[in-house]
Amino acid sequence: xxxxxxxETIKHVLxxxxxxxxxxxxxxxxxxxxxxxxxxxxxxxxSGERITKMRRRGKYLMMELENQCTVAIHLRMTGQLxxxxxxxxxxxxxxxxxxxxxxQELRFIDTRRFGKLWLWRQGExxxxxxxxxxxPEPLDTSLTGAYLSESAGNSRRSVKTCLLDQTLVAGIGxxxxxxxxFAAGIHPQRPAESLCQEEWERLAEIIPQTMAYFxxxxxxxxxxxxxxxGKEYRNTPYLRVYGHQxxxxxxxxxxxxxxxxxxxxxxxxxxxxxxx
DNA sequence: CCCTGCCTGCTG
DNA sequence: CAGCAGGCAGGG
Numbered sequence: 392x393x394x395x396x397x398x399e400t401i402k403h404v405l406x407x408x409x410x411x412x413x414x415x416x417x418x419x420x421x422x423x424x425x426x427x428x429x430x431x432x433x434x435x436x437x438s439g440e441r442i443t444k445m446r447r448r449g450k451y452l453m454m455e456l457e458n459q460c461t462v463a464i465h466l467r468m469t470g471q472l473x474x475x476x477x478x479x480x481x482x483x484x485x486x487x488x489x490x491x492x493x494x495q496e497l498r499f500i501d502t503r504r505f506g507k508l509w510l511w512r513q514g515e516x517x518x519x520x521x522x523x524x525x526x527p528e529p530l531d532t533s534l535t536g537a538y539l540s541e542s543a544g545n546s547r548r549s550v551k552t553c554l555l556d557q558t559l560v561a562g563i564g565x566x567x568x569x570x571x572x573f574a575a576g577i578h579p580q581r582p583a584e585s586l587c588q589e590e591w592e593r594l595a596e597i598i599p600q601t602m603a604y605f606x607x608x609x610x611x612x613x614x615x616x617x618x619x620x621g622k623e624y625r626n627t628p629y630l631r632v633y634g635h636q637x638x639x640x641x642x643x644x645x646x647x648x649x650x651x652x653x654x655x656x657x658x659x660x661x662x663x664x665x666x667x
Numbered sequence: 668c669c670c671t672g673c674c675t676g677c678t679g
Numbered sequence: 680c681a682g683c684a685g686g687c688a689g690g691g
Binding site: 557 | 685686688
Binding site: 468469484501502503504505547548552653654 | 669670675676
């Protein structure tokens with residue numbers, strides 16, 4: 392479900408609730424969601440450890456532990472992370488519970504079970520999460536027009552496929568790729584090799600702008616986050632094309648079109664985003 | 668390069 | 680009931 396913006400929001404809400412807290416025990420109801428090491432070794436490493444800080448990279452969320460272990464979590468499509476009191480009602484599809492010393496719990500819930508957890512020790516090379524091959528963060532200064540055109544400018548793939556490629560830029564998913572391309576006035580199906588330098592420069596500006604805009608719109612209190620169980624994002628009313636197929640374009644009132652690009656539903660304005 | 672599978676639940 | 684869902688790895 393979540394892209395960079397949502398994962399950052401989750402981190403922002405959870406970090407103050409988790410920082411400094413000790414994990415006293417782990418409950419694993421679905422061992423297969425723990426991808427590395429096995430569930431037993433994972434539990435051994437986290438038990439009795441304090442969470443020192445949280446980080447985000449692309450769509451991955453990480454918790455650093457006092458013993459220098461790192462826990463990484465990827466929520467994929469339907470993963471949720473909630474910090475709740477012990478008494479909070481049990482939810483279906485709760486696969487892992489981190490029991491905290493303060494009586495709260497960190498719960499990993501995931502209907503479709505695509506989400507994964509990993510753990511590695513300091514010095515151990517992370518060869519399993521896929522994080523090593525992530526491209527630059529959208530808000531990093533290394534994301535320049537030159538970088539984009541040099542990395543993707545010769546590709547025959549569609550520009551939307553490129554934006555979804557986590558090795559080019561980390562953290563963009565199906566929603567924000569559509570929003571970015573709409574803001575840039577670029578048709579999602581255009582082959583990357585057909586973009587001119589000026590268009591790459593425009594993308595390099597609009598990618599961080601779009602991320603920053605939706606990050607700001609998505610700010611939520613811990614109370615409201617728990618009320619909506621982390622499933623409702625406050626920025627969705629601000630989406631201009633995603634989910635709006637058949638409705639008028641906010642710029643020119645032409646009817647927004649839906650198509651499928653690399654297996655993903657894609658919405659664009661046929662008038663503002665010309666194919667040629 | 669696209670395509671499928673991985674899962675479950677919701678919508679039309 | 681089919682079709683689809685804000686992700687990704689693995690296959691041809």
